Amino acid sequence: AILPPETFDEQYGGQFRPRSGRVYPEFDRALHVRPWQAQPPGLVFRGIDFGYRAPSACLWLILDDRGRAHVLREHYAPLQMMDQLARSITEVDDELAAQGLRVGPAWADPSGAGHIATLGVHGIRANRAHNSIATGLDLVRTLLRVGPDGAPGLTVDPGCVNLVAEFENYQWADARPGAEALPAKGQDHALDALRYALVGMQRKVGWMERPLVC
Numbered sequence: 614a615i616l617p618p619e620t621f622d623e624q625y626g627g628q629f630r631p632r633s634g635r636v637y638p639e640f641d642r643a644l645h646v647r648p649w650q651a652q653p654p655g656l657v658f659r660g661i662d663f664g665y666r667a668p669s670a671c672l673w674l675i676l677d678d679r680g681r682a683h684v685l686r687e688h689y690a691p692l693q694m695m696d697q698l699a700r701s702i703t704e705v706d707d708e709l710a711a712q713g714l715r716v717g718p719a720w721a722d723p724s725g726a727g728h729i730a731t732l733g734v735h736g737i738r739a740n741r742a743h744n745s746i747a748t749g750l751d752l753v754r755t756l757l758r759v760g761p762d763g764a765p766g767l768t769v770d771p772g773c774v775n776l777v778a779e780f781e782n783y784q785w786a787d788a789r790p791g792a793e794a795l796p797a798k799g800q801d802h803a804l805d806a807l808r809y810a811l812v813g814m815q816r817k818v819g820w821m822e823r824p825l826v827c
Contacts, residue, residue, distance in 0.1 A: 632785040632788070632794035633785050634784065634785060635781075635783065635784060635785075636750065636783040636784065636785055636796045637753065637754060637757060637780050637783060639754055639757035639758060640757055640780040640781065642777065642781070644759070644765060645757065645765055645767065645768050645769055645780075646768070646769050646770075646771055646777055647768050647769075647770075647771070648770055648771060649675070649677070649683035649685065649768060649770065651675045651683070651685060651709075651712070651714055653712065653713025653714055654713055654714065654715055655675050655676075655714050655715065656675065656676075656714075656715045656717045657673050657674065657675050657685070657709055657714050657715065657716050657717055658673070658674045658675070658717050658718055658719070658720075658810050658813070658814050659671055659672065659673055659674070659702070659716075659717075659718070659719035659720070659739075659810060660672045660674070660719070660720055660721070660742070660805075660806035660807055660808070660809040660810025660811070660813070661702070661719055661720070661721035661722065661732075661739055661806055661809065662721070662722050662802045662803070662805040662806040662809070663695075663698075663721065663722050663725040663728045664691065664802055665691070665692065665693070665694075666691060666692070667691060667802060668689050668690055668691045668775070668802050669688075669689075669690060669691070669693050669698050669802070670687065670688065670689050670775070670776075670802040670803040670805070670806040671687070671688040671689075671698075671701070671702050671705075671806060672684050672686070672687050672688075672773070672776065672803060672806045672807055672810055673685045673686040673687075673705060673709065674807075674810050674811070674814070675714070676814070676825070680766075680825055681756075681760075681764065681765070681766050681767070681768070682756060682766065682767045682768075682811060682814070682825060683767075683768050683769075683770070684767075684768070684769045684770055684773055684776060684807070685709075685770055686705055686709075686770065686772065686773070687772070687773040687774075687775060687776050687803060688701050688702060688705060689775040689776075689802070689803060695728050695731040695732065696731070696735065698732075699731065699732050699734075699735035699736075699737055700735070702732070702737055703735065703736070703737065706737075718738070718740060718813065719732075719737065719738065719739040719740065719810075720739065720740050720741070720742040720743075720809040720810055720812070720813035721739040721740070721741065721742055721809060722742060722744070722805065722809065723741040723742050723743075723744050724744075726741070729741065740813065742808075742809035742812065742813055743809075743812050743813065743816060744809075745812075746795060746796070746808075747793075748812060749808030749809075749811065749812050750796070750808070752808070752811050752812060752815060753767070753804075753807065753808060753811060756811065756825070766825070767811075773803070775802075775803050776803040776804070776807065778800070779800050779801060779802070779803050779804045780804065782800060783796055783797075783800075783801060783804060784796065784797050785797065786798075811825070
């Protein structure tokens with residue numbers, strides 16, 4: 614994988630730059646927002662971020678035959694109890710299954726162990742996500758880059774309006790000198806779900822028919 618330049622400089626050059634502005638400057642609506650027609654019997658992955666007053670978010674992703682990731686659907690809603698969230702996820706799972714797609718693993722916010730257990734009661738098996746923020750951010754930024762064929766490693770369906778809005782508005786928080794740079798908290802629920810899914814898809818290669826292209 615080719616690391617973003619700031620990360621490369623930090624890891625290999627010992628050069629720590631202050632972060633400011635957009636977390637994902639690589640994201641371009643004209644390039645990354647496009648529909649993708651998933652073909653049966655494709656395997657669909659999910660990432661889930663829990664909320665209540667803040668929205669809960671679930672994303673459904675698939676890999677194409679070149680290992681590029683495509684976000685097919687999003688669920689994004691506040692004020693949902695876990696049984697309501699489970700029903701919403703199951704409805705989309707059933708729609709995708711009716712199209713001949715296979716619903717595969719899910720990765721969810723690891724701080725929500727009780728919520729993960731509740732999803733399991735409703736038949737949704739979710740794994741605790743790996744939650745290294747830096748690892749997830751670097752992976753997403755790498756996938757947003759354009760490959761030699763002119764296509765990015767990650768696209769988002771136009772219907773995923775909340776994910777697109779978060780991509781365009783996600784900013785670095787002000788950090789004290791020497792402190793780890795972190796994104797500002799707020800409207801990041803779909804982006805958290807995306808990180809969980811992509812890192813899980815990369816780490817659990819045994820569940821994948823082809824690796825992510827990074």
